Amino acid sequence: MTDTLLVEARRELARLPLVLEALLAGLDPAGARTRPSTGEWSSVEILCHLRDEETEDFGARLRVILDGSGDFAPIDPERWAEERRYHEANLPDVLEALRARRQASLELLASVSPEKLTGSRTHKRLGRLSGQDILAAWVAHDRIHLAQLAGTLARLWALRWAPLRAEYAGPIPYPPAPQR
Numbered sequence: 001m002t003d004t005l006l007v008e009a010r011r012e013l014a015r016l017p018l019v020l021e022a023l024l025a026g027l028d029p030a031g032a033r034t035r036p037s038t039g040e041w042s043s044v045e046i047l048c049h050l051r052d053e054e055t056e057d058f059g060a061r062l063r064v065i066l067d068g069s070g071d072f073a074p075i076d077p078e079r080w081a082e083e084r085r086y087h088e089a090n091l092p093d094v095l096e097a098l099r100a101r102r103q104a105s106l107e108l109l110a111s112v113s114p115e116k117l118t119g120s121r122t123h124k125r126l127g128r129l130s131g132q133d134i135l136a137a138w139v140a141h142d143r144i145h146l147a148q149l150a151g152t153l154a155r156l157w158a159l160r161w162a163p164l165r166a167e168y169a170g171p172i173p174y175p176p177a178p179q180r
Contacts, residue, residue, distance in 0.1 A: 003114045005132055010109050012139045016146075017099040020047065023149060024091065032091040036155035036174035041081070043156075044094060046149050048086035049077055050142070051098040058138040059105050065119045065131040066112060072121055109135075 024032070024043060032044040041049070057075050064070045080086070117131030151173030158166035159176060166172055 005135060006109065006112065006114050006117065009135045009139050010106060013102065013109070013142065014106055016050075016142050017095070017102055019146060020050075020095060020098070020149075023146075023153065024095065027091065027153075029091065031156055033087055034156055034159075036152045037176070040152070040174055041148070042087060043149060043152055044089050044091045045081055045086040046145055046152065047091065047094045047098060048084065048089050049081065050145055051094055051101060052080055052084070053077065053141065054098060054101040054105060058134060058141065059101075059108070061121070061129075062108075062131055062134045062138075064121055065129075065134065066116050068119055070121075072123060 024047075027043060033042050035042045035045075053075075056073075057077075061072050064072055112131075117135060120128045120130040120133075123129045154166075154169075154172050155174040155176070158172045162176075
């Protein structure tokens with residue numbers, strides 16, 4: 001199982017930059033910063049989150065397991081979004097940084113022997129997590145945020161063309177703010 005997980009995870013993780021580039025092609029700076037609903041992240045904020053999680057969460061925690069020493073460092077993605085001013089970031093710059101960080105992660109994974117992924121460390125909330133758990137969660141995390149980004153882009157499209165009834169397509173994520 002570990003061999004297959006490593007091969008498939010590397011393949012899936014390699015796809016993310018290409019998928020993001022295709023999804024975000026043509027999105028202007030204002031659109032990249034538009035939040036689909038109060039309390040939700042804009043496209044650029046989602047990308048900043050993915051960029052930082054790449055090295056400070058998944059990459060860092062996998063390294064702790066691979067090195068066989070240390071504990072998981074605490075993370076606070078919500079705080080990062082504010083402190084690091086995600087909302088003000090430049091989308092192409094963030095995409096390029098994510099691409100570079102992902103490439104470094106893929107190079108690390110190419111050097112990992114599958115048996116090293118069986119090591120584990122304690123996570124405060126979830127208990128023991130192995131390298132396999134981290135790797136499986138990494139791909140799931142990408143997909144969760146791709147779904148979030150797709151919902152954000154669907155809402156932005158619907159808002160752009162209102163009062164046309166884009167909901168004919170199906171439920172559009174993030175209901176628009178009530179008109180005053």
